[in-house]
Amino acid sequence: MYNQRVMDHFSQPRNVGDIPDADGVGEVGNPVCGDIMRIAIKVRADRIEDIKFKTFGCGAAIATSSMVTELVKGKTLQEAEEISNRTVAEALGGLPAIKMHCSNLAADALHRAIEDYRRRNGGAVGPGGAPSVAAGARAASGPAAHDEDKCPSCCGKIAQLGRELAEGRDITAGPPSDPIK
Amino acid sequence: MTQTTASRRVYLDHAATTPVRPEVAEAMLRFMVTDFGNASSVHSFGRVAKEATENARAQVASLMGARPEEIVLMSGGTEADNMAIRGAVLANAGRGRHVITTKIEHHAVLHTCEGLEKEGLAEVTYLPVDAQALVSAETVAEAIRPDTVLVSLMFANNEVGTIQPVAEVGRLCQGKGILFHTDAVQAYGALPVDVDALGIDLLSASSHKIYGPKGIGALFIRKGRKVHPLITGGFQERNRRAGTSNVPGAVGFGLAAELAMKEMEGRRRRLVALRDRLINGLVKKIEFTRLNGHPTLRLPNNANLSFEFVEGESILLSLDMKGVAASSGSACTSGSLEPSHVLLAMGLPPEVAHGSVRMTLGTGNTDEDVDYVLEVLPPIIDRLRAMSPLHAKVVAERVARKGG
Numbered sequence: 001m002y003n004q005r006v007m008d009h010f011s012q013p014r015n016v017g018d019i020p021d022a023d024g025v026g027e028v029g030n031p032v033c034g035d036i037m038r039i040a041i042k043v044r045a046d047r048i049e050d051i052k053f054k055t056f057g058c059g060a061a062i063a064t065s066s067m068v069t070e071l072v073k074g075k076t077l078q079e080a081e082e083i084s085n086r087t088v089a090e091a092l093g094g095l096p097a098i099k100m101h102c103s104n105l106a107a108d109a110l111h112r113a114i115e116d117y118r119r120r121n122g123g124a125v126g127p128g129g130a131p132s133v134a135a136g137a138r139a140a141s142g143p144a145a146h147d148e149d150k151c152p153s154c155c156g157k158i159a160q161l162g163r164e165l166a167e168g169r170d171i172t173a174g175p176p177s178d179p180i181k
Numbered sequence: 182m183t184q185t186t187a188s189r190r191v192y193l194d195h196a197a198t199t200p201v202r203p204e205v206a207e208a209m210l211r212f213m214v215t216d217f218g219n220a221s222s223v224h225s226f227g228r229v230a231k232e233a234t235e236n237a238r239a240q241v242a243s244l245m246g247a248r249p250e251e252i253v254l255m256s257g258g259t260e261a262d263n264m265a266i267r268g269a270v271l272a273n274a275g276r277g278r279h280v281i282t283t284k285i286e287h288h289a290v291l292h293t294c295e296g297l298e299k300e301g302l303a304e305v306t307y308l309p310v311d312a313q314a315l316v317s318a319e320t321v322a323e324a325i326r327p328d329t330v331l332v333s334l335m336f337a338n339n340e341v342g343t344i345q346p347v348a349e350v351g352r353l354c355q356g357k358g359i360l361f362h363t364d365a366v367q368a369y370g371a372l373p374v375d376v377d378a379l380g381i382d383l384l385s386a387s388s389h390k391i392y393g394p395k396g397i398g399a400l401f402i403r404k405g406r407k408v409h410p411l412i413t414g415g416f417q418e419r420n421r422r423a424g425t426s427n428v429p430g431a432v433g434f435g436l437a438a439e440l441a442m443k444e445m446e447g448r449r450r451r452l453v454a455l456r457d458r459l460i461n462g463l464v465k466k467i468e469f470t471r472l473n474g475h476p477t478l479r480l481p482n483n484a485n486l487s488f489e490f491v492e493g494e495s496i497l498l499s500l501d502m503k504g505v506a507a508s509s510g511s512a513c514t515s516g517s518l519e520p521s522h523v524l525l526a527m528g529l530p531p532e533v534a535h536g537s538v539r540m541t542l543g544t545g546n547t548d549e550d551v552d553y554v555l556e557v558l559p560p561i562i563d564r565l566r567a568m569s570p571l572h573a574k575v576v577a578e579r580v581a582r583k584g585g
Contacts, residue, residue: 002498007498010495010498011499011502013568016567016568018573027570031530031531031532031535031571032531032532033531034492034511034520034531034532034535035492036570036571037570038570054568054569054570054573055568055569055570056490056491056492056532056568056569056570056571056572057492057495058492058493058494058495058511059494059495059498061492061495062495062568
């Protein structure tokens with residue numbers, strides 16, 4: 001089901017934990033969907049000096065969380081903002097098709113953490129940090145009980161996945177217009 | 182590929198499938214290699230195959246107190262459920278089109294019912310269950326209408342193991358012209374089943390859950406009850422299921438049924454002891470653990486537990502690395518992106534349903550297997566909880582309460 005790199009990050013995840021005096025924290029997902037990812041960052045001179053994650057979720061959720069922390073540790077905020085969920089999946093050598101959209105949210109959590117950092121510091125929210133228009137629209141029309149603002153990639157994407165499967169598109173390659181990045 | 186470096190391999194997924202008993206496999210081989218005839222043929226090769234099939238039919242019938250001619254052999258439990266429901270609805274279309282079933286049935290029943298609704302052939306009532314997945318006979322009685330033609334209630338639930346009030350529901354249907362179907366795929370061979378005493382008209386059974394081969398099962402159709410065939414072609418199975426008889430499968434199924442009958446009480450006692458030690462041990466060793474399903478009205482081999490704040494697939498992967506095979510009601514393992522419909526129908530919050538693990542024991546399991554799971558599972562849950570933001574919140578709240 002999962003390749004060895006994914007299993008490696010699942011069984012020995014990097015950077016698990018919390019940062020008590022974090023400069024930015026981002027959380028995505030929803031217990032209803034079965035995935036919650038929380039990423040905390042410590043920033044110095046515009047660089048991610050430290051990063052920790054906590055994740056409730058499946059193997060892919062844990063592995064992508066671990067991988068995103070490894071990819072951006074020591075990187076500038078701008079570099080980190082350029083990391084997409086797809087980059088994370090590629091760095092892991094690929095994920096099963098069904099996991100691409102439901103459990104591959106780690107980059108979203110990272111972007112929220114950066115957004116949080118910028119907000120705390122009174123700066124403008126970067127391009128990767130703002131929730132997409134599409135996610136906002138879904139939140140407005142979504143079921144009230146479900147916090148879609150925290151769950152941009154779950155419920156909306158399930159419907160999208162269904163449509164793409166119906167159209168016979170190769171979903172493993174990711175959709176051409178990924179609303180996240 | 183998952184690397185398993187475990188010193189021990191423990192199979193705890195017998196509700197998914199069981200190994201074929203060696204004597205069963207051996208009995209089957211003859212009907213593939215030597216006595217390979219088509220049971221419909223007139224010649225001696227055919228007659229030998231026919232005799233073996235009829236002997237198997239009697240063995241399968243005997244384990245549920247039925248007569249051999251009431252047994253239709255087919256590809257498995259899913260086909261039996263399909264034929265029971267669709268066949269009963271089609272055959273009774275002149276009398277009515279209302280079907281009563283429950284929210285916790287196997288997808289073979291639920292998706293067949295949904296299909297009939299979409300096709301405009303049936304109106305279906307899906308009954309709720311209580312927190313232990315028990316259907317009440319009263320709700321069945323209340324749902325019965327003048328145009329009800331079929332009630333389908335599983336004998337025991339495949340996910341959480343709850344044994345349903347089949348006898349009471351059977352009595353409700355009797356004398357009203359309502360066919361009573363039970364999906365007994367998990368119960369057949371594990372619990373005493375008597376179609377006459379329980380008032381059952383249609384019963385689905387499967388071979389590979391009782392140490393027989395895959396690809397064969399049976400539908401019991403009480404004499405005189407009308408059910409439309411699904412597969413048309415030749416005259417096999419008294420015109421009720423066309424297709425060349427699966428002779429080796431039937432032979433294997435028959436022998437497996439005979440062995441299940443002989444060994445039922447011994448198996449049951451052993452499994453219940455192992456099951457209860459597993460459940461009690463895990464509940465005691467791991468906090469925030471709950472048993473799903475009924476504590477006593479429960480299949481002898483089923484342990485279904487929710488470990489809060491962690492997700493089922495992560496537990497399964499971790500168990501697999503330790504050589505332990507189990508299954509989960511988590512969305513991630515269902516392919517549907519939603520947690521188990523059974524656990525949700527029982528009222529479990531989705532996040533708890535996501536953390537469910539089903540361990541189903543079998544005749545090959547030992548006390549040492551249970552000890553091994555009791556040893557390896559607590560640290561797995563600890564490790565995943567240490568990673569879980571949900572657990573962190575609960576711990577923080579607890580500390581705050583103590584502090585205040």
